[in-house]
Amino acid sequence: MLLAFDLETTGLDPKNDKIIEISMIKFDENTFEIVDEYTTLVNPEQEIPALSSNITHIFDDDVKDAPTWGEIQQKVIDFIGGNVVVGHNVDFDRNFLIENGVHIEYNKKIDTFFLANILNSDISSLNLEILAKYYKIQLQGAHRARNDVLATIELLKNELEYFRSLKNELQEIILFILSLSPDENIVSLGNMLQSGSIKNIDLQVFKKKILRKVGKYKIPNQEENNNVDKLDSLDFFTQRDSLEKRENQLKMAESYKEILDKKEKMIVEAPTGLGKSFAYLVPALYFAKQHDEKVYISTKTKTLQDQLFYKDLSFLKEQLPFDFSYTKVKGKRNYLLLLGYFELLEGEYLNYDEVGVFAKIALWLYRTEFGELDELTFYPQEYKILNYLHGDNPKALSEKNPYLSYEFVYKARKSIEHSDVVIINHSLLFADFESEKPILLKLKHLVVDEAHSIEDAVTDALKKSYTFKSVIDILEKCENIFQTKKIKKIEFLTKKEALLSVLDIFEDIGKNYVDSKVSQDSTYKTTLIKDDFYADIDFSDYNKKLHLTFLDVIDILATKNEYDFSQEIQSLNYLSEVIKNIFTPNTKNHIKIVSYHDIYGCRFEYTLLAPNEYLQTNIWNSLESCLLTSATLTIEESFDYCKKTLGLDNFKTKIFETDFDYSKQSTLFIPNDLGSIKNNSSQILHFLSQFYSIVGGNILTLLTSFTMIKKIYTETNLDLQKQGINLYPQSLAGSKAKLLSQFLDNPDHSILLGTGSFWEGVDIPREDLKYLVIHKFPFSVPTDPIFQARSIFFKDAFREYSIPKAIIMLKQGFGRLIRSKNDKGMVILLDDRIYSTQWGEVFFNAFPKDINKKITSSTSLLEVLRKK
Template identity: 30%
Template sequence: MEKEELAGLKNNLDFVAIDTETTGLDPSRDEIIELAATRFKSGKIEDQFSTLVKPHRGMPKYIEFLTHINPDDLSTAPEAKIALKDLFSFVGDSVLVGHNVPFDIGFINHHSALNKGAVLTNKFWDTQEISRVYFPFVSDHKLSTMLKFFHITPEAAHRATADAEASGLLLIAMTEHIIKHHSMMTNARLLDLSKQAQLNNSLYDYLHLLVEYQRSYVLKGEHTTPLDYAKPNVIENDIPFHNISLDEVFNSEGLLSQKFPHFEFRSGQLEMANKVKEAFQNTKHLAIEAGTGVGKSFAYLVPAMIFAHKNKTRVVVSTNTKNLQDQLFYKDLPQLKKMLPLPFKASLVKGRENYVCERRWNDMLMEQSTALIPYEAQALLYLYIWKQLTKSGDISENSSFDRKRFNIIWKRICSDRYQCMGRKCPHSGKCYVLNLRKHIENSTIVVTNHSLLLTDLRMENTTLGKYDYLVVDEAHNLMDSASKNLGFEVGYQDLVNLFNQFAPATKRKNVGLLNQLDFMLKRSVIPETSNEQIQMITKSLSEQISTMRKISLELFTEAQDLCQQADSYSKLRIKNPEDFPHLYESLDKLNKQWHSFLKQLSNLADTFSMLNSKQVPNYDTLNESINGLVKRSVDIQVGLDILENPDLMNNALWIENDLRPDPKTPVSTFCYAPVDVSLQLNEMLYKNIPSIIFTSATLALRQSFKYFFTQSGLSLIPPEQLDEYIVDSPFDYDKQSLLMISSFLPEPKDRFFINQALGCVEQLVLSVDVGTMILFTNYKDLNSVYDYLSEPLYHRKRPLFAQGKTYSRSSMLEEFKSYKNAVLLGTNSFWEGVDIQGDSLSMLILFKLPFQVPSEPIVEALIDKLNTENKDSFMHYMLPNALLKLRQGFGRLIRSKEDRGIVLIMDSRVSNKYYGKYFKEVLPAKCMEIKSELELLNEVIRFFNVSKQ
């Protein structure tokens, strides 16, 4: 659009941006402490209103810290009744704007009504909702994130006046962006979806303004500028090959030294690269532990790239976490592309259920013209812009779309092996999965994850194709991943999704296989006998599905209730089916009904396959759908059969409830997983792939790989086929760190432990003003420390971040890194994969030893199995697992040669138990046992005072 046209649109932007600060999130319990409104006229600020509001019950300390509102100022502020009346007078009948403005309006109306005042009925535009629709590629949709995206700098975040003004400026910036980059046709489609979504008047009114405005310029021709935010899933470095050696890349005068900022020569990195090269050349497996700071990613990527190019093959690289997968693909490989004269092509690959299916997407869009229910329309609102812009079709790019919330919709449009028509699909040219597989075929590096790696092996390499060389990074997690992926789950939602593919619960024409078959029969010219036969089968299937819906609801509701009653952290292990007679009676009823249903479905498939395809409209698509549903139904049947007759000697069986309950449907799932995956990994992986590199910072215990080899099944392969090597960390831990054990504290099971530990932690964080991370093994302890530290840290003006308290993991880490004296509390996912260099992290506190929860179903089942085999489950499993986890946690502190800091283990079992010596042995620093809290504080203060000198 031309500048004058954008200026013309601004003249239509008259509104009042509002914001509130409150003492909490619940209007029935919490109060308003600040109100602000900014009037915008023709896109410019014209007037402002703001007032503090006197609360009746005071203000929580964390709100005081967040807003910097002085409680003394609130004591002299006007009462809510007066403040709200003044606000209403300022606002009038203007359109209201805000970031999550329904929250502000809800609070205002609730408290105004309490005071017998008026309520706001104004139209409103929600900048958060607009950002979700139009900006699916930002990391999240917080006000601060969107302001940063548009380079808008608020004067004081988390104060009502600044946030109101910022919301107004954001609306103007987003509007200009939308008009510039999105056509009238796109906005008109979104307008229709917003109407069908029936969310509120917010989005529809705003989109209506945009479409009407664009319509007035349509005769002049639209000049929208294409956007390019989407990340690629293929990287190519198409340059001539230079035959360079690993020495030329990694040595002190090498290419990395010349081109990589702040490069430090690390002999261990070159050692590792040579070991990887030798393993590939000699077609052997290699287990290689690379200590923190070695730079293992480059140490395996570079030899893999050289080897793959020279041998015209490809190397698959598998990680456990999305963070490392993204780091390899979006950071490490682009850096190597810039620095090294190495031709390569790399593909990023995930499980096919992560990708949208072009055919199914188009089918769903066609339904928009007939009848989408509001839930479906809302899901499409968050998908539409992303689908226009994505290059990969990978839904994980889309921060607007909640896959859990919209699981039913995603299942209908994602790539599905049961419903895939392959090359016969009319959309195969645009298929994300097929196009990615073409890239995989001629890639030299394929980056994937353990989950897909294992699933693909079960599916005979349908996605990754055949490959002979593999790098398994984060290899210490391979066994857990295998246990999850070599088992199966059957949840209520899985069955409902399948039933809906046959016939949706809502009566909608042309949706679902049975409706499509009915429509086909009316238009086809097949013989009358065939027509009647198919009608009879579909009627029977419809009745059976209706019956199975009821049985499934009963079964999974009972499973959910049993799990809740057990009070076992949303997981209930089934050790003996006879203990749950009523549950298994329902399961048996469903299983018998399923067998009957599957017979009829197979009958339909056979009957349909004998029809003359020329006499049936859309025959190929219908035939593929029927066959796909047969395969899926057979897989579920196999699962139900196993659930009825489980092998509980070698597998764990449990019910798991979703932690985010849905009041309308059961949230229970039956889970079944092997407890020992060593045999499966040997058969599937080690025997089929000639050369595999297993690497991690924590594979060995006391210089031995025995535990890893036993757990992973590598002990089953011939010794001459497996090399092992340890590359030590380049860091001098004795000089850079101080490792202390608080021997004076009671053991964690002691009832006095928590109070003494809380007091000790408080003294520590108040004694030294340094970046501190405290790692926990459960949320109960984390929440206790959070509640205990909130007020004292507030008074010291030190930021406190805690997992599960508003911030996402990535946002919390970014915020934490921006300070030098913040305190971060984290649980399981923070024990590994966290890289914080410099002063942001100087003190690491490990609250308890990281033993696995023995009541966790797979852990408990493995303990039972080991005990049955007369093995000491503690020494064979629990202890070595905790030792490796502790090493991972310790590794969070020192991340560069400049880092210095303290690691404190608050679990006195390291000093007092016979097994404590093992924990001391596996950590790379000398251990200091502290006998009193005073000694601890003195040592901590001394360390940081010396560090400052």
């Protein structure tokens, strides 16, 4: 007998939030037939928050006559008894019951989310609704307890059937991973999955199966290209009937060919629709083959990197009159380390979360080609495990690594040697220049696409951070290894405690400084470290003591022959260096930041103060040729902002005009009767409610804060749902991938609310997006420490730094709407500052010159929409 259950609650915190509905269903574990059930609403004896009512559709009136928790508690205890409990993300509901006096800590559990995380890691989201759709399970009225329980029972049934449909070899490797854990929940799950036809395998057999599937590096075969020197790359654009003739694409290709031939550097603003990827890929490939030199192409987003690799270069491989090779490479941390994976499997046992991670990875290894960890989704409880499974490990490329020729990071590095064009990302580009062992070979010719993001990318790539918890995690791992390998650990434990006691002092100093600078009462605070941080304390003695205590621990690890602690030593050295630099009063070249979280404690970090100087000295000056390109690089047709912030003094510039006819494709509406964007949210919410209701769907709303997303959702969602309109708010309804998937399932009746990442890199098919709402200009937060620190380089930071950054982002946001000559759409801008301030005109000019611009009343706009 199994018991599936689900709760609806007023929030996510078991200690402070209340249960408002419970449903429990007992069912036969073999036939899945329902045996008994109990469902009831629960009076929480307090008001139900609007957000909870929006999600659950349970309101105060619904529960006013329902029993209180105290009245049903014993019935719940008796009904559950000692049964195995089943749920989707079952620990969430278990913790609520335990907090409310139903002590089921020792009941065995089966989590359908845990199983899906292993079996269905290729699905964008493991939300119950998404999985129900994947397995064709009916789920009517999600977020009501009984409906969710019924769907969970069907999901478990389908997951078991799916597992049994896998090839025997895949079943064997999953069951092997499960066999490594003594956790009774894992043992119980293994027994449920086991069948008589599946053989038990050991670690050696498991390794052989994985290595056989992964394979060693193979040098790509290339045909001889005897005539390539006589070919002209521009012929590709002029002599192919199958290729759409684009005048500006040809001109950009001519420009890049000249850059390569003359070894020059140039910034090019190339509008959406120009076809810029072919404009640089084709000349790059011809040049690489004719001169036997590599060309590196860097992107910010995985989306563009995959487009170039899987689509554009694959197409050119078939179309060009010569053969060539290409690869894509990411930073070492992006690759699974087989050595680390196998080493952890050799430990004494796996815990519950480790089983999930290792089983998920085992199945993935049967389908991945490049071993890139971002092909998988990892959850918070899995990050700690992941720290020991990536390729940024001194053992990864060591000749002593028995799996060296199989390692994904090794194969990526070898693939560079044999490639003409190498696709990389900005993070690797900038971090590799800092690396003691760079992997980018002979980097002389570089294309940087999505160049508008360089400042943020180099800031993040060169950011170094320290947390107290990161040291604890490393030391705990070392202690576990001492235990497993039966190494004497008394001296290690003594030195470990000495190190932690010193670090405790730094933790207190950090918290006190944050509290002195940030007055608001919140769980998370962050502030820029200024000179006054060093004014009252002489840190030299602290730093000496800290250095010595780190060395004491590292020396002990280095002398142990029973285990190679080189990764742990590398990590401790890194953290020691970070904390030393933070507490050394030299703020000239770095931005130093301290933040504090009530749960996670202090985080210290630093990054470059002046990216322009670093980029010019270390990267641009080292290159023979360079092209920086994006659709959004200029402010009022000037590259001055871009050149100043990125150190591009010696770069030529060029702007290509768009091929789009915005006068026919798009209209910009600016309501002039909604008042100030700063303090009239009620009028704006009223307008949006009417607008959403009239249009009904095909809408992306771009915002600058999660607070406003929550306001819009709680104010409009219930009414919209009654009209059959779906509202998908970022952060409140799941991941970005999940929201996009749900939106695209029914775009005509769906609305997306997004901030941050939704402003750029989101491509929605033209027929699915017809309306773009921009709530506010996307200014940087004035209190952001990095923004604060870099503002010192400008006489008028607001006009010279804040406004240009916001305009670049605004142009990116607008670019979500019109992606081709066939697209049509409407932009509604709600920020009155475009017409009410002296600087508003520069934002007006950020939109295409020929776009239809209408400043009118909101009622006139709504009337126009009603008549469409």
